[in-house]
Amino acid sequence: MKAALLFAIPAALIAAPGADDSFVLKNATVHTMAGAEIQNGSVVVRNGKIIGVGKNLSVPKDLKVIDAKGMQVYPGMIDAATQVGLIEINSIRESEDTTELGKFNPQLVALTAVNPSSEHIPVTRVNGITTVAATPEGSLIGGQVSLVHLDGWTTDEMGIKPHAGLQLRFPTIALPGGRGGGIDADPSSPFAAARSYTTLKQAYDKEIAELNEFFESAHRYKLTKDAKAPGFKPDLRLDAMIPVIEGKEPVLVEARRERDIRDAIAFADKQKIKIILLDPAEAYKVTKEIKDHNIPVILGPSLALPLTEDGNYDQAYKTPLALQKAGIEFCFATLTGGSNLASRNLPYQAGQAVAFGLSKEDAMKAVTKNAADIWGVGDQIGTVEEGKWADLVVTDGDPLEAQTQIKLLFIKGKPVDLDNKQKDLYEKYLNRP
Amino acid sequence: MRRLAIFVLMSVAAFAADPPVLIQNATILTITNGTVKGSILLQNGKIAAIGDRVMAPPGATVIDGAGKYVMPGIIDCHSHIMAEAINEGSVSVSSMVGIPDVLNPEDIAIYRALAGGVTTANILHGSANSIGGKTIVMKMRWGKDAEEMKFEGAMPGIKFALGENPKRAGNPAGGRGAAPTNARYPATRMGVEDVIREAFNDAVAYKASWDLYRAKTARGEVAIPPARDLKLEPLVEVLEGKRLVHAHCYRQDEILMLLHVADDYGFKIRTLQHVLEGYKVAKEIQERGTGASTFADWWAYKIEANDAIPYNAAILTRKGVLTSLNSDDAELMRHLDKEAAKTVKYGGLTETEALSLITINPAKQLMIDKRVGSLEVGKDADVLLYDGHPLSNFSKVTKVWIDGHEYFDLDQDVEARPKKELEKKALIQKAAAENRSFGGGGGRGAANNTGGEPNAAPQGVPQQ
Numbered sequence: 048m049k050a051a052l053l054f055a056i057p058a059a060l061i062a063a064p065g066a067d068d069s070f071v072l073k074n075a076t077v078h079t080m081a082g083a084e085i086q087n088g089s090v091v092v093r094n095g096k097i098i099g100v101g102k103n104l105s106v107p108k109d110l111k112v113i114d115a116k117g118m119q120v121y122p123g124m125i126d127a128a129t130q131v132g133l134i135e136i137n138s139i140r141e142s143e144d145t146t147e148l149g150k151f152n153p154q155l156v157a158l159t160a161v162n163p164s165s166e167h168i169p170v171t172r173v174n175g176i177t178t179v180a181a182t183p184e185g186s187l188i189g190g191q192v193s194l195v196h197l198d199g200w201t202t203d204e205m206g207i208k209p210h211a212g213l214q215l216r217f218p219t220i221a222l223p224g225g226r227g228g229g230i231d232a233d234p235s236s237p238f239a240a241a242r243s244y245t246t247l248k249q250a251y252d253k254e255i256a257e258l259n260e261f262f263e264s265a266h267r268y269k270l271t272k273d274a275k276a277p278g279f280k281p282d283l284r285l286d287a288m289i290p291v292i293e294g295k296e297p298v299l300v301e302a303r304r305e306r307d308i309r310d311a312i313a314f315a316d317k318q319k320i321k322i323i324l325l326d327p328a329e330a331y332k333v334t335k336e337i338k339d340h341n342i343p344v345i346l347g348p349s350l351a352l353p354l355t356e357d358g359n360y361d362q363a364y365k366t367p368l369a370l371q372k373a374g375i376e377f378c379f380a381t382l383t384g385g386s387n388l389a390s391r392n393l394p395y396q397a398g399q400a401v402a403f404g405l406s407k408e409d410a411m412k413a414v415t416k417n418a419a420d421i422w423g424v425g426d427q428i429g430t431v432e433e434g435k436w437a438d439l440v441v442t443d444g445d446p447l448e449a450q451t452q453i454k455l456l457f458i459k460g461k462p463v464d465l466d467n468k469q470k471d472l473y474e475k476y477l478n479r480p
Numbered sequence: 481m482r483r484l485a486i487f488v489l490m491s492v493a494a495f496a497a498d499p500p501v502l503i504q505n506a507t508i509l510t511i512t513n514g515t516v517k518g519s520i521l522l523q524n525g526k527i528a529a530i531g532d533r534v535m536a537p538p539g540a541t542v543i544d545g546a547g548k549y550v551m552p553g554i555i556d557c558h559s560h561i562m563a564e565a566i567n568e569g570s571v572s573v574s575s576m577v578g579i580p581d582v583l584n585p586e587d588i589a590i591y592r593a594l595a596g597g598v599t600t601a602n603i604l605h606g607s608a609n610s611i612g613g614k615t616i617v618m619k620m621r622w623g624k625d626a627e628e629m630k631f632e633g634a635m636p637g638i639k640f641a642l643g644e645n646p647k648r649a650g651n652p653a654g655g656r657g658a659a660p661t662n663a664r665y666p667a668t669r670m671g672v673e674d675v676i677r678e679a680f681n682d683a684v685a686y687k688a689s690w691d692l693y694r695a696k697t698a699r700g701e702v703a704i705p706p707a708r709d710l711k712l713e714p715l716v717e718v719l720e721g722k723r724l725v726h727a728h729c730y731r732q733d734e735i736l737m738l739l740h741v742a743d744d745y746g747f748k749i750r751t752l753q754h755v756l757e758g759y760k761v762a763k764e765i766q767e768r769g770t771g772a773s774t775f776a777d778w779w780a781y782k783i784e785a786n787d788a789i790p791y792n793a794a795i796l797t798r799k800g801v802l803t804s805l806n807s808d809d810a811e812l813m814r815h816l817d818k819e820a821a822k823t824v825k826y827g828g829l830t831e832t833e834a835l836s837l838i839t840i841n842p843a844k845q846l847m848i849d850k851r852v853g854s855l856e857v858g859k860d861a862d863v864l865l866y867d868g869h870p871l872s873n874f875s876k877v878t879k880v881w882i883d884g885h886e887y888f889d890l891d892q893d894v895e896a897r898p899k900k901e902l903e904k905k906a907l908i909q910k911a912a913a914e915n916r917s918f919g920g921g922g923g924r925g926a927a928n929n930t931g932g933e934p935n936a937a938p939q940g941v942p943q944q
Binding site: 135136137138139166167170350351352353356357359360361364391392395398399401402403407447448449450451452469470472473476477479 | 588591592595759760762763777779780781782783785786787789790791794795798810811814815818821822824825826827868871872873874875876893897900904
């Protein structure tokens with residue numbers, strides 16, 4: 048009997064998709080992120096897509112009505128670069144699929160390795176994050192960033208845009224990190240030679256040359272391919288570069304320091320490619336160039352230490368405001384240094400910028416609309432507007448505040464279970480005798 | 481004598497240099513006695529008055545606290561800032577070494593922690609050893625020397641560690657920090673238990689040898705004192721209740737193991753640190769009066785953190801365990817207030833319970849709650865001023881006092897920046913003129929920059 052009941056529940060759930068991705072959410076304050084908020088507004092959803100937003104809408108009779116009186120409705124938030132789904136346990140190599148061997152891997156696609164059963168997915172989405180940009184790592188080119196919904200039976204169902212951009216960690220004069228790291232001031236140090244500026248600069252120059260050569264080879268490859276010469280054999284690596292060199296697909300360039308950011312911009316000019324800057328910690332020093340080139344920025348965590356010992360303690364808190372003032376389009380990402388733990392804290396990264404001057408509206412836009420626009424999926428997600436996926440977060444307050452509770456969550460119009468492994472453990476052990 | 485007199489005068493002068501501070505019209509979160517809308521007076525290093533109306537003493541600095549919040553300084557029960565060395569990893573019992581010997585008062589992480597509202601921190605040895613080094617409680621008196629930053633009279637401590645970290649060095653394929661050669665015992669959780677038991681077995685015998693010697697000399701007998709053992713002395717202090725044990729742990733099995741070992745040898749574990757599966761054995765922890773100091777929501781960075789849940793602090797609190805939130809990290813240390821806010825979301829703690837996790841609870845765990853951890857008349861004037869509620873992500877610390885002395889002021893920090901920039905420029909130009917090559921990193925403070933990026937001087941090195 049019990050077994051039959053247990054069996055009946057999943058069966059009911061399986062029958063659900065398609066049936067319950069149509070509804071009307073009524074009486075809520077709707078923060079569309081595409082105009083003023085709507086008091087006592089409704090959102091009408093059919094087959095997972097928003098078909099109406101506003102006041103006093105005529106509601107099709109066949110739709111289920113959800114009364115959201117007193118609640119706030121926001122578009123689902125977007126973590127613009129993370130490894131959710133690509134890593135399960137950081138320290139276990141076997142559970143990590145972010146970093147392939149080799150320097151040039153434009154043919155790799157993150158979506159391939161996103162594990163729909165990852166525990167990180169339900170843990171992340173219950174804080175209102177409905178989409179992430181799953182981002183491979185690598186030096187130099189790690190692969191294709193994939194935009195994925197944090198719900199779906201399969202990667203096919205999760206994928207929004209598998210080839211959203213090409214990840215590139217821009218060469219830098221790498222200062223070895225950690226204790227006692229850095230360029231050695233002391234020539235008698237045993238590490239002095241390996242860490243000397245000259246050595247590091249040589250390594251940097253070599254990587255820049257390799258990178259340019261790789262792009263040049265993609266151009267040569269394209270010429271050969273376009274010529275349709277007999278016996279032409281496709282090269283999967285170089286094939287993946289064609290949309291990039293044609294300027295159709297952006298390159299996500301990780302460049303943190305001022306010099307690296309300037310170099311990355313110069314590189315983009317030279318190669319005539321579209322770039323998005325990732326985690327440019329010193330972007331505040333380069334705002335004019337970034338603005339002039341119309342380059343979007345994906346900021347790393349604002350809860351971050353200054354890059355230098357004498358840096359202002361609040362620099363990372365204030366950089367979002369500096370970009371806003373300069374008119375630069377930006378959003379937030381939790382990724383840096385391979386940590387996939389923080390994706391659920393994306394809204395609090397934006398909240399910290401509010402404490403240091405960014406408006407709540409701009410902060411919320413950054414984690415929704417801007418992120419969607421920057422990744423080229425603004426026609427599908429990022430706002431509560433007609434024609435978009437119904438990725439909706441229904442809350443009792445501002446999602447950028449840690450104390451706010453998410454009451455309802457919809458991804459592609461489908462109600463998403465707010466339970467996860469952590470909540471199950473909570474309930475189990477809270478009730479331990 | 482005369483020198484002494486001058487010294488006394490000078491210290492009085494230094495003390496007197498801080499005028500009384502009166503914050504008016506503020507929302508005062510006392511933590512232990514509710515919320516007061518009114519004033520708080522800091523005088524002679526202590527909290528002198530809290531109330532609806534407090535008269536300003538002559539010479540007092542009066543601050544309008546309208547729309548602002550006052551709360552006690554944050555106490556971080558687990559930090560490694562200031563420490564020039566963290567792990568003596570060559571042995572699995574390193575109780576002979578101690579963090580008090582390697583404190584750097586110029587670590588910039590101190591100032592950054594202050595700016596995030598931390599006024600006291602428990603500075604711990606690392607977790608590479610089953611029994612690690614000695615620990616110390618420090619006040620973040622930025623600008624003072626290490627001796628002056630020590631929390632006067634605070635109980636000394638010692639770090640223990642269980643699970644993956646201490647056993648890693650025993651496993652040549654143990655990953656991060658693993659010894660490439662010469663595997664070190666232990667390599668399992670069983671071995672970690674044994675190492676701790678063996679050490680206390682030795683400590684009991686060592687204590688007995690001294691007890692015998694003292695008994696003999698007390699009777700007037702001639703006796704030869706035992707040879708001092710610097711490794712066992714701190715463990716004897718643990719047995720005698722004179723040194724607090726702060727034990728790094730994750731999984732419920734190892735937590736229970738340590739509680740049993742402590743039971744068997746008759747000592748207490750003062751705090752379980754991290755204790756990410758503490759919620760599974762809250763009852764056993766509570767029964768022994770042991771405290772728990774955890775993270776708000778860290779998980780999944782290693783397999784022993786796989787069952788970590790953000791509800792840990794809430795369950796432990798509900799089950800009667802004295803619980804705190806700590807940082808273990810120079811960056812996280814700057815927003816423990818925001819971490820506390822998460823416990824309202826995960827598990828429904830009240831605002832006061834949430835703030836207690838970073839104030840009075842860690843103070844009790846470190847046995848310094850008579851001095852700090854709440855806003856009460858007579859306690860140390862370790863006080864924070866916020867521009868909004870401390871649990872809001874939209875608020876920030878604007879002023880910090882320790883012992884009534886202002887150690888952080890946001891406006892002054894901002895005002896000083898152009899001057900600092902000019903000074904830096906001048907120094908770089910001077911160095912460039914002298915044609916010196918220099919770079920950052922290896923600098924003392926840089927060691928604690930967990931971002932791992934040392935202090936570069938881009939203008940100082942040849943541009944490409």
